[in-house]
Amino acid sequence: MKKNRASIFLALITGIVISATASAQNKDAYTYKPESIELYNKILHMDSVYFNAYNTCDMDKQAAIYADSIEFYHDKGGLMTSKQALLDAIKKNICGKVTRVLVKGSVEVYPIAGFGAVEIGLHRFVNHAESETPSKPDKFIVIWRLRNDKWQITRVVSLH
Known part of the structure; x- marks a missing residue:
């Protein structure tokens, strides 16, 4: 006992x-807990709108979402500051070849007072030529600007 x-x-x-x-x-x-669920939902919606255009090669929709003053920082490809050059590169290298998949639950959204918001998260890119090879999640940061009730991407940091 x-x-x-x-x-x-x-x-x-x-x-x-x-x-x-x-x-x-x-x-x-x-x-992570969003400071504003309304802003969080809006940015997730805009992310979805943009990447639906990206995945379906809707270049007009992508052009409308990118600000004319876009800065795209890519850890491997460097800096692009020309909206047209960025769109041309996406059309040549992405369209029909790659699909972006957001990692569920990975996105964080923070307000930028008087400007818009920053979105931070993880996504994967599926290369259709190598579809049997799983891609690993990569980090991204997107700076969204709200002007005249229109959200646009002004800065992107893409890390692979």
Whole structure:
């Protein structure tokens, strides 16, 4: 009987220690909660509108969403500041060849006072020529500007 009580006591203490350790670790865990759910939903919608155009090669829709002053920073390709050159590169290298897939639950949206919002998240690109090779998630940052009730992409940072 004493041995049983000792085992139960030891199991109870072990459980409490494990629970306390997990609780302490969770205090340092990061959980994103949007400051504005309305802004979050709007930017997710705009992300969807843009990347639907991207995935279907709707160049007119993409052109309308990119600001004329676009800056596109790509860790491998460098900086592009010409809207037309960016659209030409997408048409030549992306259309019909690559599909973008957003990593569910990865997007964070933060307001930029008097300007718009910043979107940070993860996405994958499926290369149709290599569809059997899974792509890994990559980070992206998009700066959205709101002007005259119209959202446009002004800056992109694409990290692979």
